[in-house]
Amino acid sequence: MAQLLDIQSTDWDKEVVQEDRPVMVEYWHERCQSCKEMAPIIEKLPEILGEGVKLARMNLLETKENRKFAIRGGIRSTPTFVVYCKGEATGQIIGSMEEKDFIDQLKMLIENADKCTPGTPIDEA
C-alpha cells in the first residue's frame, strides 16, 4: 500500500535523490491554513496515485534545517508541492485549489517527470 512519508531535510538523499520513481514533496506546516484545507486531499493521494510515485511531506516548523533547505530550494509559500526526479525539481504547484484541478495538475507533473524510471501507470481517478 502506497503511503505518505514524513521526511526531514536530512533524509533528502536517501528518500528523494536515490529514489527511482518521481517523488512529490509537500512543504507544509501546521499553522498554515491552506495546508489544512488541502490535508484531506493529500491524505487520499496514496490511494489515487498508487505506487508509481513516492509521496512525502516536509514540516517546515519542525526543524531549522528543514526551513533552510526549503528556502534554498526556492520555496516561498506553503503549501508548495514539488515533483522531483532524482532530486531535481521538474514542476511545482503553489497554494490550495479544488481537488479535481489539483489531482489533474499533479498527475501531469508526475507524467512529465520522464527522466525517472517509469512507474506503474497512474490510474484514471
Place this chain on the structure above:
Amino acid sequence: MHTGYTNRRGIALYDVIIIGGGPAGLTAAIYTGRMKQKTLLAVGPSAGGQIFLTYQVDNYPGFPEGITGPDLVDRLVKQVERFGATIDERMVDSVDFSSQPYKVRIKDDVFEARSVIIATGSKNRELGLESEAKYMGRGVFVCATCDAALYEDQKVVVVGGGDSAVQEAVDLTKFAAEMLIVHRGSEFSAAKYLIDEANENEKIKIRFNTEIIEVLGGDYVTGARLKDTVSGKEWEIDTDGVLIAIGWDPNTELFMDQLELTEEGYIVADDVKTQIPGVFVAGDINDTVYRQLATACGSGCRAALEAEQFLSKK
C-alpha cells in the same frame, strides 16, 4: 450529517444558519446551539477566519499566558459541537432572502432558515500591482503567520501602517533577519504599544511617505522599487520578500444582490440588524473600527440573541 427539521419538500429547515466560521460565527453558534435553536454553521473549508492566522493571542480575556490562534479555534469548535450545531465545511454558493424561509445553497444542497447570521469576515486588500500578482507565493505574501518560517534569516519589506502591518512586522522578526516597513502616510495608524514595539526592535527599519511601485525579481522576488511620495524620488532595494498588510475588504460578494451595501462594500445595518428582518451580521464583515477578537465574539453574541428574539416572536 445535517440535522435540521425536514419539511414536506424534503428540504432541511434550520432555525438559524450562520455563514462564516471565524470567532463571530463560532460564538453565534455557541449561543444559538445552547438556546436549542437548530443551527447550521457553514464554516467553509477551514474554521477560524483571521484569528487562525494569528500566532499568539495575548489580549483575549481568560488566557493569562496567551494562546495561539489555531489552539483557540480548536477550543471554539469543540464548544460549538458541545451545544449541537451542525458544521458544514463547504463554501456557501448563494443565498436567497426574498421570502421566508430564507434559502442558503451549498453546492447541490439547498437549506432553509428562519433566520440567518452573516459572519463571513474580511479578506486582505491588495495593492493592485501587476508584479504583486505575478510574485504572489513567490516572495509576495499576505499572511505572516503562514509564511514567516520561509523568510528565516531573509530580508522582508512590509507594506502598510496599521495594526496588522506593524504587528506582523514584529512577528516576522522571529524568523527574518531584517525588516523594512514602508508606509504611504507620514505616521502609523497602528496602536501606540505596537509602534513602540517596532521602534524598539533592532531588526525593524521604518520609512514613512514611501510606497512600493513594483516588485522585482526573476523566478522569485529579489527586490522592490520604492517611491518617496513627497519628493517623487524612486529607487530600488534588495529584498527576499514583500508582505502586503494594507487592510481588509469585507467578504460581501455573496450578498450583493440581496442586501444593500455601502460604497465600501459593507452591509447596511443597524448594529447587527440588516434591513431584512431575521438577517443579521456579526464580526469583521461589518466592523470598520475595532476589528478585535473580543469585539467579533461580542457581535456574534449580539446577533445570536437578536436571532433568538426574532424567532420567539414568530
